[in-house]
Amino acid sequence: MKYIKINENGIHIVFGITDRNQIKLLHFSKADFCEEDICKFGPECKAEDLARRDQLIDEAFQLVQVNLAGYDRPYEKHGNKHICTVPGYLLTYAGMDDCVNEIGRKITVYQEDRTVTHVRLETEMQFYKGTSVVRMKNRIINEGEDTQCLEYLSSFCYTGIEKEGKSNSDAKMRVRIPYNGWQKEMSIREFTFGDVGLAQTQPGVYQRTSQILEVTNTGHWSTKKYLPLGYVENKEAHTSLFWQIEHNGSWHYEISDQNTHFYVCVSGPTEIQSHWFKNLAPGEAFESVPVAVGVADDSFEQAMGELTRYRRMIRRPNKDDEDLPVIFNDYMNCLFGDPTTAKELPLIDAAAVCGCEYYVIDAGWYAPGEWWDSVGEWKECRDRFPNGIKEVTDYIRKKGMVPGVWLELEVMGINCEKAKKAPDDWFFVRHGKRVYDRSRYQLDFRNPAVIEHVNEVIDRVVKEYGVGYIKMDYNIEPGIGTEIGAESVGQGLLEHEKAYLNWLDGVFARYPDLVIENCSSGGLRMDYALLSRYSIQSTSDQEDYRNFATIAANSPAGVTPEQAAIWSYPMRQGDKEEVIYNMVNAMLFRIHQSGHLAELSQERLALVKEGIACYKTICQDIRQALPFWPLDIADNEDLWVCGGLQLENKAYLAVWKRQMEGKNNDRYQNAGISCTEDSLSIPLGSLPFAGKGLKVSCLYPEKEPVSFELDKDILTVHYDKPVMARLFEISF
The missing domain is CATH 2.70.98.60 (alpha-galactosidase from lactobacil brevis)
Incomplete structure (x- = not known):
């Protein structure tokens, strides 16, 4: 041998x-x-x-x-x-x-x-x-x-x-x-x-x-x-x-x-x-x-x-992953796919006041009423925007933000007029029939006519509507593939996927500063074929901010922190701790701000502004930091959740508590970690600068005190309310 x-x-x-x-x-x-x-x-x-x-x-x-x-x-x-x-x-x-x-x-x-x-x-x-x-x-x-x-x-x-x-x-x-x-x-x-x-x-x-x-x-x-x-x-x-x-x-x-x-x-x-x-x-x-x-x-x-x-x-070099701008999106726990000019304008004002840098008009801008099965042409709806969507995108730019829109270019609804006129080879076909999923057809990007169609949409929203950000969503599963032009349906799917990547490369070649978010009902296409091209990834459609803590804490396993878009959506009815929790969810990643900001009290709105301002002071560290989990990765059943980012000379640590049905301390107690319903001890000995005399401060929020102490390399936090979160900075 x-x-x-x-x-x-x-x-x-x-x-x-x-x-x-x-x-x-x-x-x-x-x-x-x-x-x-x-x-x-x-x-x-x-x-x-x-x-x-x-x-x-x-x-x-x-x-x-x-x-x-x-x-x-x-x-x-x-x-x-x-x-x-x-x-x-x-x-x-x-x-x-x-x-x-x-x-x-x-x-x-x-x-x-x-x-x-x-x-x-x-x-x-x-x-x-x-x-x-x-x-x-x-x-x-x-x-x-x-x-x-x-x-x-x-x-x-x-x-x-x-x-x-x-x-x-x-x-x-x-x-x-x-x-x-x-x-x-x-x-x-x-x-x-x-x-x-x-x-x-x-x-x-x-x-x-x-x-x-x-x-x-x-x-x-x-x-x-x-x-x-x-x-x-x-x-x-x-x-x-x-x-x-x-x-x-x-x-x-x-x-x-x-x-x-x-x-x-x-x-x-x-x-x-x-x-x-x-x-x-x-x-x-x-x-x-x-x-x-x-x-x-x-x-x-x-x-x-x-x-x-x-x-x-x-990853494709891009300014988005260098600057980490804050994005407002009007969808989650906000307009939920029902935008109009009248609804957008106060939200735009509030987002600008809070320090957001991009403003995205999410689903619904292209059709009146129920639009799910008619999508595919992506033209502005004058019922929703009487003076055109450019009036709104111009207003966004006037407020110092870059406008964006939601698209789902890979599909056409079964009631889309263009889909009715297009030949079958525009779409996935099996057993001689177009493939249906959730009242949508899957477009086949191997077809030059399809590429011409989607390029026209991109060019229009960028050049006519003034868009600098696209939330590229994808909400169907067309299954095992297509039989057109392939020996096997799986090979048809594979060739389509390669063609999609080639098309995406062409879009970025034409518009190198265009930011395109990868979204598939949240995080259902979180892969590095796409993320080596896209600069930002939607991580979830989770609507309960308390459960989002698990997704946020574990997200560096799936995507770099600077690509991980995490929702922060203060609720219409809530208190200060709810706002803080929402902000802490997102502050170590990419803030995907939402919620009815224009309807928040000044006290709660101030916490959003403080969180975004704080984020801008640490975002350059985020894009260089590596993940750390002092209590191991989070579980959906955990009462306490803990996750952070570390550099050679400092670290940031988010600590969440959520007293909810089904949440417990069992996993930590079985591992010998000291925790109760009101306190948690977090070992920090794995940090690269541990043992050098650690210092801990509560980074956010500044004016909502929380009790904690540091004994050697163990941080113990005390949370006296059922649902709380804080962001800490650790240095030496």
Whole structure:
């Protein structure tokens, strides 16, 4: 066995070249490689048994899993696992390129199957200076004379995720599943392998099971059930492995076992999960979706810090993420999609007084009455705006703010006149019929006529209506794809998604200063295919400000803080603590201000103004800071919620309390954290400047005192009202 060892940015990678000239990925970790870890469990599998070890390596540890239709898969697989693929297990090593570019080191591995399928595989690994994350993707080229049907292609595959340490996986391994959903975004839960059906049940022989932990999205709402994020940690070895799938549609990852070891396979769409396959004609190639893979200590906080650094590196440079302007949007707990000139003008005045810098007219500006199933032409409604919408956008600019509007360009309502006249190839089609979802049709961005239509809308709202901000929403799920112009409906969906990204790149090329918000019923397309382009992300449509605390605290797991739009919507009927809580929700991210500001008392309005003014003093820190969770990530059932941002010399910490039905202290008390209904003790020892004599001050609000004390590196806060929140600054 010949080893190729790579150590880059703290990532230890080891490839093995076998006697059969096959390349195997044996190690991908923060820890050093230990050869004995490959084969150590069970009496028949000892480290010195080199022959047994080599057999184990021959049957597993594939760098790429790629499956073509019509070939035998002879090795142990059980069920629908994406392992033992063909030609995956047949590939032989054909060389490696190793170079450095402006981003960092780049390695490309070449494999080929010259005996059966005659395909070539290229694995690209792009490292990024300053972070322990590598971006990976695979490319397959059909170099044979026959068409091959591609059913699966991994972007990242690694066997042995549990191999460091002496104890078995039941004791040492943890996985976090990033649940996501409408009004339930960022609900991240930790499990043992046994909790998800992967307990060790054959400790003396090779473990093989049909059980798989599958985290999958099928369809166009890329995060309607999960974030495209994975995290596993080894508590004994103190290591973690994490990944991010950068795709705006169907994707899949799985964790299971193969011959004693556990593996992870990460990909875009698949045939089994996503109704996707692709015929590769001779000479044709296909590239997998990009996946970012990183290593860290066994710390979710540290892993998300590395991912935050990486996300900032791959993002389109833009002023919005540098300046972090405050946005007012008239929708949430305010006009709720029923705007008129008369309703907007007092809100514009109030937003300007409070210090907002953008003002967005949300849904409803284009049609009278109930508009849901008639959308699609996006022309101003004179019933709502008698003198035209430009009268309102001009007034917004007069008040010193940039105007914005809401659009949902990817759909047309079934009662839209333009949709009735358009041919079927404008839309997704399955079984010969247009695809319906919630009284909408899905436009197909592969069609040049569709691109002409959406470009006309963008040009009109920017040039005629004077818009500088677009809230780009998306509120349907058209399902598995479209049959028009594709071998499989999943391939039709994938091609549409790539075409949408290309169109978006063209919009930003024409209008580089235009701010476009990524919204899909809140956070249902929170992926970095889109967020490497969009500068800001709607995180949720959550209407209860108390429950928004969980989403706000956990949002850095899904998106950088400076891209995370968090609603702050003081209620018509409320008190000072309700306003403060709303403001604290948003002040470490992007303030998405709403609510009937013009109807608030002067006392409550002053708290909004103070919060926005305070935000403007710290926003330059926000765009550089990394997340920290001194009590771990928040849970929807927690009475107390805590989350913050840290820099090398200071930190900001939001602490919320919500006495509501179903909220409790159980999780913290079980973890030994001191907390009651009125007080919470927060350990700050993980901060980079801990132990240097910490100082704590209540940053917001200044004139609403709260009791707290600092004992060494533990901050204890006392909240005497049922629902409270404060923002603290920590320094030394």
